[in-house]
Structures are given as structure tokens and as C-alpha cells.
Amino acid sequence: MNAHDTAPVPPPGCPAHGSGARVPLHGPEFAAHPQAYYEYLRHYGAAAPVELAPGVEATLVTDYAAALQLLQDSGSFRKDARRWRAFNEGKVGPDSPVAPLLAYRPNCMFADGADHIRLRQAVTDSMARVDTRRLSRSTEQISGYLISQFGSRGSADLLGDYAKQLPLFVFNELFGCPADIGDRVLFGISGMFDGVNAEKATAVLFQAVEELVALKRSKPGEDVTSWLMRHEAQLSDEEMVHQLALLLGAGAEPLRNLIGNTLHRLLTHERYAREGGLIDEALDDTLWENPPMSNYAPHYPAADTELAGQRLEAGDLVLVSFAAANTGPALKAARQAGSNRAHLAWSAGPHACPSKEPARHITVTAIEHLFNELPDVGLAVPEDSLTWRPGPFNRALATLPARFTPVRSARAADAQPGAGSAERQTAASSARPAERGGMWSQFLNWLTR
Numbered sequence: 365m366n367a368h369d370t371a372p373v374p375p376p377g378c379p380a381h382g383s384g385a386r387v388p389l390h391g392p393e394f395a396a397h398p399q400a401y402y403e404y405l406r407h408y409g410a411a412a413p414v415e416l417a418p419g420v421e422a423t424l425v426t427d428y429a430a431a432l433q434l435l436q437d438s439g440s441f442r443k444d445a446r447r448w449r450a451f452n453e454g455k456v457g458p459d460s461p462v463a464p465l466l467a468y469r470p471n472c473m474f475a476d477g478a479d480h481i482r483l484r485q486a487v488t489d490s491m492a493r494v495d496t497r498r499l500s501r502s503t504e505q506i507s508g509y510l511i512s513q514f515g516s517r518g519s520a521d522l523l524g525d526y527a528k529q530l531p532l533f534v535f536n537e538l539f540g541c542p543a544d545i546g547d548r549v550l551f552g553i554s555g556m557f558d559g560v561n562a563e564k565a566t567a568v569l570f571q572a573v574e575e576l577v578a579l580k581r582s583k584p585g586e587d588v589t590s591w592l593m594r595h596e597a598q599l600s601d602e603e604m605v606h607q608l609a610l611l612l613g614a615g616a617e618p619l620r621n622l623i624g625n626t627l628h629r630l631l632t633h634e635r636y637a638r639e640g641g642l643i644d645e646a647l648d649d650t651l652w653e654n655p656p657m658s659n660y661a662p663h664y665p666a667a668d669t670e671l672a673g674q675r676l677e678a679g680d681l682v683l684v685s686f687a688a689a690n691t692g693p694a695l696k697a698a699r700q701a702g703s704n705r706a707h708l709a710w711s712a713g714p715h716a717c718p719s720k721e722p723a724r725h726i727t728v729t730a731i732e733h734l735f736n737e738l739p740d741v742g743l744a745v746p747e748d749s750l751t752w753r754p755g756p757f758n759r760a761l762a763t764l765p766a767r768f769t770p771v772r773s774a775r776a777a778d779a780q781p782g783a784g785s786a787e788r789q790t791a792a793s794s795a796r797p798a799e800r801g802g803m804w805s806q807f808l809n810w811l812t813r
Contacts, residue, residue, distance in 0.1 A: 375400035386415040389424075389659065389756035390461075396752060398658065398759070402426060402688035410672035411682070416756040417462045421450065422681040423674065424659060426688035428695045428708065430672035434684060435661060435713035440669055441682065442476050443715060444468065447664040449679030464556060464566065465757060466662055466681070471606040473614065473715065480714065486597040487607055488718045490588050494538060496725060503726050506533040507733040509810050511771070515737065518770035519744060521763045522734075523624050528554075529803070530730050531619040535612055540587030541576060547802025548572035553616050570609060577604045615719055621656030621760040622647075623727050628761060629654070630731070632747045643731050647724065651690075652699065655709035658687035658759040684708070687759065741768040 375397055378387060387405060388394065394401050405412035410427035425431045434441050445468035450456045458467060468474050472483035510529055514520040532553060536546040549572050555565025576589060581601075584590035588611070593604060629636070629646045636642045661684040665676045676682060686708045689695065695707075710717040717723070735741065744765040751762045 375404045378404065386413040386421055388415045390415065390417050390754060392751075392754050394756075395754040398687060399691065402685065402691065405685075405688065406692065409674060411674040414683075414756075416683075417460055420456050420460055420462055420681075422683050423676060424683050424685050424688075425671070426685045426692065427672060428689040428692055431684045431686075431689045431708060432712055434663055434671060434682065435708075435711060435715070438476065438714055440666055441663040442666050443474055443480070443663060444476050445474050445662065445664070447666075447679050448681055449664075449677070450681065452679070462756065465660075469606055469610070470603065471610040473610055482597050483599070483603065483607060484714070484718065486592055486595040486599060487611065489595060490591040491611075491719050491722060493591050494588065494722055499534075499538075499722060499725055500729050502537045503530070503534055503729040504733050506530055506537070507730050508737070509533075511734065511737050512810070515771040519765070519767045522627055522741075522766045523620075523761055523764045526730075526734065527623040527627065527764070528620050530623065531616045531726065533803075534726055535616060538587060539576070539589045539608065539612065540580065540585045541572075542579070543802070543805040545572045545576050545579070547805055549576075549612060550803050553613055556613060569613070570605065573605050573608045573612070574601075576608065577601055611719070615723070617758060617760075618656040619723050619726060621758055622650065622723065623730055624761050624764055625654045625656060625759065626650045626727060626731060627734075628750070628764060631741070631743050631764075631766070643728055643735075647727055651709035652707045653687075653691060654759055655686045655690065655707075656759055657709075657757060659683050659685045660757050661686075661711055661715065684711070686711070737771060738768040741766050743767075 375387075375393065378393060378401065387401065389401070405414070405424065405426050410430035411423050411425045414422055414424045416422050425434055445451070445466060448456075448466070448468075451467070456463070472480055472487055475483055507526075507530060510526050510533075514525050520526065532550050536549060541549055548568050552565045552567075552569025552572060556569065577593070578601075580587075580589045580593055584593065589604075589608060592599065592607060599607065626643070626647050629650050630643070633646075636646050663682045663684075665678050665680055665682065667678050669676050669678075671682075690707045690709065706712075710720045744767040750764070753760045753762050
């Protein structure tokens with residue numbers, strides 16, 4: 365066997381092959397064939413040079429062991445994005461398409477040391493107070509409402525009509541958003557991630573969250589916002605706003621993708637349909653092989669250092685490929701051998717996802733309720749015609765067209781009001797007239813008819 369036989373095979377459409385350029389993770393070619401790219405990147409070793417957007421350079425860790433080392437070594441690798449050298453030198457501007465997910469904000473995701481411990485503990489403790497039964501009721505009610513909007517048609521886009529909307533509605537409920545504030549939260553988060561008037565959408569979201577904080581200061585309730593506010597960490601109003609914006613924004617998009625990717629797996633793998641009752645297994649398989657956040661966890665070396673034989677300079681942007689680490693040769697072999705070794709879909713170390721259990725519970729409940737209401741739901745198009753949204757961070761379908769036997773719209777009278785319904789009725793009735801048409805207001809009106 366000669367050198368030509370062992371040369372890495374370039375991924376489909378990769379313009380970096382043979383040019384010495386960084387491997388781009390932002391085009392439709394990467395979105396369509398990510399595993400081909402990860403296989404190619406492994407030839408660089410444990411970490412590889414990539415481009416997240418035009419002119420935005422990063423090092424991507426693709427090896428499981430190296431990823432764990434990075435995620436668990438908070439002394440050598442920091443989260444504070446103010447260390448990002450390329451951003452500080454003006455090589456990456458605030459208008460870059462990846463800046464919203466990488467630029468510094470005063471929240472626990474971008475904090476280190478004592479600041480991180482204090483903010484993270486407040487978030488973790490507050491999320492731990494979410495009652496599973498209440499979460500189930502809320503998810504089922506919201507699922508019922510969303511299905512009532514498209515069930516009589518016999519067809520739907522399970523991404524746009526269901527998976528995208530449900531997490532936002534559930535979070536509005538968990539965080540105690542009244543109608544007018546909830547409408548603007550939905551508008552803000554949707555615009556930020558869809559790239560539609562993103563700057564305006566971000567401003568709308570932060571204004572809405574500021575009003576939510578002011579409201580809960582004067583009128584606390586049994587919700588995550590109030591629990592966070594009453595936590596012994598004594599968060600300031602600014603800290604409250606940024607933790608809530610993080611939880612709402614950083615939680616909604618991955619959960620949308622997790623629901624969508626798990627539905628995709630259930631609808632495209634015959635084994636699940638044949639054996640039935642395998643939603644939990646399909647969810648686990650999705651987390652292993654198609655995690656909703658494929659490449660993220662930005663870190664910055666505190667000083668010039670080495671990671672798995674790769675030289676890194678202080679302030680370099682280093683990301684973890686959860687998707688590549690999960691599907692690498694070593695971890696793949698261990699999984700096939702029945703090892704309980706954990707995947708990295710929830711990240712690891714001090715910055716691992718603080719909402720893993722609620723996210724899992726929402727996903728399973730949402731899919732179970734959908735299948736109970738639409739038992740014959742199936743893909744409306746050939747699987748190979750589905751497209752994936754481009755971007756370096758998320759793994760998400762653009763649409764998931766489905767068809768099913770039409771069902772009669774659920775009646776509000778059939779729904780059993782869950783915890784907080786009286787507060788929601790008050791919120792709905794007091795919504796500002798100009799915003800009564802918003803999605804959250806419509807749900808509250810439907811629920812309380």
C-alpha cells in the first residue's frame with residue numbers, strides 16, 4: 365500500500381482540500397455531509413483547523429479524550445470570550461454571523477472561577493425546582509394546542525409547526541411570562557436563530573426579559589424567574605436578564621433540534637416503527653449520532669499550550685465537536701461493545717448542560733403526545749430530499765414534512781389546567797391590545813376558553 369492509498373478523502377464539495385486552507389463548516393456541503401467532514405478532519409489528529417464563517421478561524425477538537433481534557437481543565441482553558449484574540453484584534457467583527465453565539469455576555473456560560481460557580485449554582489438550583497409532573501402537564505397542553513393548529517389539515521411541517529414552537533412555549537410557561545412579554549420573547553428568539561432582523565430580534569428579547577425581571581421583582585410567582593431571583597446568590601437585575609436570556613435562547617434552539625432530530629430518526633428508521641415504544645432509545649441514538657449542537661463549547665487557552673500534541677496560542681478560539689467525538693473510532697467501538705461510556709451531547713465538565721433532565725423529559729413527552737394524537741404520522745417526502753440547515757454549530761433539519769389522517773381540533777374544554785393556569789388567565793386577560801395576536805397570547809386564550 366502506498367501513500368496515495370492512505371491519503372484522506374476530501375469531503376464532498378470541500379474547497380479546502382489540497383489548498384492548505386482551513387476546512388469550512390459553514391456551507392451547504394458541510395450541512396449535507398458532516399460525517400464525511402469529520403472523517404477528513406481526523407487526519408489532522410485530535411484537533412483540526414476550521415473556518416466557522418468567512419474569515420472566522422478556529423481549532424476544532426474531534427477526539428473524545430482530547431475533548432474531555434479540554435472540557436474538564438478550567439485552569440488552562442477559559443470560557444470568558446473577552447480573551448478571544450481575533451475578535452480583540454478586529455479580525456472578527458460584531459456583525460459576523462457567528463458573533464451572537466460567541467461574543468461575550470455576562471452570563472454563566474462565559475464566566476470562569478468564582479463568578480461562574482456563583483452564577484451556575486443559581487441556575488442549576490433554580491432549574492432543579494421544576495416539578496416533573498407540572499412539566500409533563502405543560503408540555504402536553506402545549507403539544508395539544510400546536511396539534512390543534514394543523515391536525516385537521518392532515519399535513520404539517522413537524523419542524524416549523526411543532527418542534528420549533530414547543531420549546532419556546534414550554535419555557536414561557538416555566539419562566540412565568542405573561543402574555544405580552546411572552547409574545548415578544550417568542551419573536552425575539554425566533555428572529556435571532558432564523559437570522560431575520562436578528563439585531564432587532566435580540567433587542568426585543570432583552571427588552572422583554574428586562575420587563576419580566578421588573579415584574580417578578582414586584583410580583584414573584586412559582587416559576588424559574590422568581591426562584592432565580594430569590595436564590596442566595598442574590599443576582600443583580602443585569603445578571604438576572606443575562607441568565608434568563610441565556611436559558612431561553614441557548615435552551616430553545618438545541619431542544620428544537622433534539623425534538624426534530626429524534627422525530628427524524630423515528631420516521632426514517634424502520635426498526636423503531638416495527639418494534640414500537642422506543643422513543644427513549646431513539647433519543648439516545650440521536651444524542652450519540654446526531655446531537656442537536658454538533659460543534660460548540662468555545663474555549664480560549666489562558667496561555668500558549670499544547671492539547672493532544674497540537675500547539676495552541678493564548679486567546680485562540682477552540683471548539684469541541686460533540687458529533688465527531690461521539691462517532692470517532694475509539695468511542696464507536698466502545699459503544700458497540702456495550703460500554704456505558706458517556707457521549708458528549710450534553711458536554712462535560714463544569715459547563716455541562718444544566719438542563720439535561722428537563723430537556724430530555726420535554727422531548728419524550730412531546731413526541732409521545734404527538735404519536736398518540738397522530739398515530740399514523742409519516743414522512744410526506746422521500747428521506748433523501750430532506751435538507752439540513754447550514755451552520756457550524758447546530759445540527760438541524762430545514763423542514764420535516766409529514767402527513768397523517770386528519771384529526772378534529774382539540775377543544776380547550778378538554779384540557780386539564782395545570783399549575784399556574786389561574787396566573788395565565790390573568791396574564792391573558794391583561795395583555796396589551798396591540799399584542800393580543802401574538803403566539804403566546806393565542807395559546808393562553810385557547811387554554812382558558
